Amino acid sequence: MKKLINDPGDVVAEALVGMAAAHPDRLRIDHEQRIVYRADAPRQGKVGLVSGGGSGHEPLHGGFVGPGMLDAACAGEVFTSPVPDQMMAATRAVDGGAGVLHLVKNYTGDVMNFEMAAELAAAEAGTEVASVVIDDDVAVQDSLYTAGRRGVGLTVLLEKIVGAAAEEGRSLQDCADLARALVADGRSMGMALTSCTVPSAGRPTFDLAEDEIELGVGIHGEPGRERRPLAPAREVAAMLVEPVLADLDGAGDDGVIVLLNGMGGTPLIELYLMYGEVARLLDGAGVRVARSLVGNYITSLEMAGCSVTLLRADEERVRLWDAPVNTPGLRWGA
């Protein structure tokens, strides 16, 4: 295992130390509890947005903490959901009187830990908590016979858009409704060229031959829908875009917001090339691109590969997308 780390058990704690050092004015990090807060939390009268999940997906979620996006992010061990104590502490700390919204990616661990946190928070008087589960991954078919669709790329778009709504002063109910509407209208599909290596495991999670790709992979190096022979970018783009379009209920009034996301180990030159293929396919399908984002936003350690997320766009969503955001991972207008 070749990584820029010290002890594999210290990776998350030490990365948070570096993150705190890199963003002293913007973030406040509780190293004990492993929670990344925006420096000025809690904001009075604003709905608090709390997300979190296993680490190894950076910049998600800690890198999306800041004005216009999240108020707090709970960092679990690598690929392991954080624990209810963290979510409760974060919920308390960002409550500005308007309630707190939990944004949860649909993984058994995340859902159960956030569920316990919400139960425990409800027992404590005071904070109103709502929770939205994100499940956009069309690679998981039969969701009746599985843990359901995973939460993947849509998480980034959702945290941005709901973050802007919360910043505007919208109510908890409004923010939760918006988040649920986005979940209904967003779909993703990913693929991997290589596996990733969990530091504590020390070996790649799966083996992939030199001429194979894993199609429908998640963001934890979970094996995907199927193995396929390595193919040119234009064919890979079709393997991702087609199932997403097939599952999406058409484009929105304003087309779609597109995320072409890198898994961590794929360089930007390849991501741009892939985005060219995706844009061509969408154009061919008559789908208008309202906004796009290309880069490493929800990653899987050093895995090489990418994912495509489409979100039906309308005027309000585009407006909220364009609203100022100031986080380490996503910044504009501020």
Added chain:
Amino acid sequence: MKKLINDPGDVVAEALVGMAAAHPDRLRIDHEQRIVYRADAPRQGKVGLVSGGGSGHEPLHGGFVGPGMLDAACAGEVFTSPVPDQMMAATRAVDGGAGVLHLVKNYTGDVMNFEMAAELAAAEAGTEVASVVIDDDVAVQDSLYTAGRRGVGLTVLLEKIVGAAAEEGRSLQDCADLARALVADGRSMGMALTSCTVPSAGRPTFDLAEDEIELGVGIHGEPGRERRPLAPAREVAAMLVEPVLADLDGAGDDGVIVLLNGMGGTPLIELYLMYGEVARLLDGAGVRVARSLVGNYITSLEMAGCSVTLLRADEERVRLWDAPVNTPGLRWGA
């Protein structure tokens, strides 16, 4: 070779297609000449900043085109300097009457091609051209017996700071002087955990054993100063920070601006962890960090590894650093 590409010979052209699709409002791309322009170039009365170099270092240079940074970037083949025709076309196109500054990384190919372009541009009447060569890599020692220090991480900081100066309306002479002062005051050192694979070569540029790192590597997969046994992040950080500090003439009045740069294949969690180590070492050396930047900014395809750049900071440099910038790769205040 596992990459998200089509024909290896088309990588650069197709990545530019994707880049144009991803940033339709901000960039104008001449696909024939492979030049990325800011959409509103030329800006009357503003010094035009032109850079360029081999591709494979994304977001450098094309991703740094936009208000507050470059006016044009010429993209060569992967790891191959662009040709004089591109630089001449870019120079003509961004000339707003205040002259054009060429920012050149010190590689034989880049220097010779930019030199030919400047000779040819001088022959054409009209455009005043100045040129600054960036050579910040302390891994190259005996510069008398080599092609001299390479231009690496400092390029990013320099393009930002000189870009802000040009945006303020400073003269060509002023911008060139500032750029030369930054070159005198910035130093870098890099390392690799793995090699990269040039698409047209199809195989890794160098082989590195599971327990070895390449110290003092450049940004083209050129072998570095020496091979060392794989070491914990804190030791790797010392291997990078110490030679940089030893070569830097002390910190500036306002400390240093730090870039902890990823080589492309190293995930952000490791870069943050490394930055924590670098910040600790600087603190221990009594060097104050005025500003920092952590991420993949000047890469080497999918190479895993990182580099550290320190630039002596003063009030003006920090002010120019903080000035608004709006490019695909670096954005704030706008």
Added chain:
Amino acid sequence: MATVENFTAWVHDFARTIAEHSEQLTDLDRAIGDGDHGSNMTRGTARCAQLTDEQTFTGPGDYLKKVGMTLVSTVGGASGPLYGTFFLRMATSLTEVDDVGPEQLGTALEAGVEGILTRGRAERGDATMYDALAPALESYRQAVADGADLAGALAAAAKAAAEGRDATTDMVARKGRASYLGDRSRGHLDPGAASATLLLESAARTLA
């Protein structure tokens, strides 16, 4: 009769066994999940094993509650809330009981397993830890009904757990991360079923 000393011995033995099998559990999880079950369980159980150094406990219920809370707070992932809930429910069932007999332990185990069901909504055959725990509980009950003492009942439970664990190999996972694999999960032993079997084997060594 199992006392608080037996229960602390159980948790300590479990922590030791998990640490020994950590790599193996992670390997099972790498094959069909995300390669962290060993480190998750090791982190949590190691923390539990420190509890007796830090405080004294008034009885099995008091102790197991702390164990459950510690697991919830340290393990994370799917297994944290599941094992945590298991111990918390056992604890509730054993409130104010000092010496735990075969019947009482059966009721407590059942409460624990019910807790896992409530939390995870798994069914038999979904290839989870429940597929080790459910047959273990049945065999335990049967042995007690047949007149077995604690030692005998726990031995039967551990044996049934191991059989249930091995049976997960032929199942298609329908819960947790492994479920994303669909048919491709067949042929792999479920990591949670493996750790649950270690839990019952520890019990057989320590509670009687």
Added chain:
Amino acid sequence: MATVENFTAWVHDFARTIAEHSEQLTDLDRAIGDGDHGSNMTRGTARCAQLTDEQTFTGPGDYLKKVGMTLVSTVGGASGPLYGTFFLRMATSLTEVDDVGPEQLGTALEAGVEGILTRGRAERGDATMYDALAPALESYRQAVADGADLAGALAAAAKAAAEGRDATTDMVARKGRASYLGDRSRGHLDPGAASATLLLESAARTLA
């Protein structure tokens, strides 16, 4: 006497030879550089080989000027300006000449090699293409002085180039990317010296 037909044959033969050796040149460059010399030269020379399909040329000078400009415009890297300058300087030296004899070719080659020196500022022993070209030029000159015809002089030049190329193996690179390696560049043959040898071998096959 070499005419414009010989010079176009030279460039076509060079393009073909480079394409055949592309992978080998890239491998040499992977070892001590950045692994692109083969593809750089292939891209540029292939473009040069198309020139005769697109236009007619009035003489060697006219043709070589276009070859030089094409190399400058298509190769990039270090080798683009170097080979480009080589051909541009040869072209200037052959302006208005239709039939090129041994003396005139010697002068043209010298102008080309001087161009490389001016552009790259290399010295003998720096392990660059100059270490193949310089001995080639000397041997050419010597052969002409000894009364050789074009064929004989070019054969001598090609042989000397190959020897010069092989000698780069024992040198420590001091120019270009390979120089960053310092002592570690020793033991490797310089890719530019290899392509320059191909250039002279092509010349020996076509110019006489």
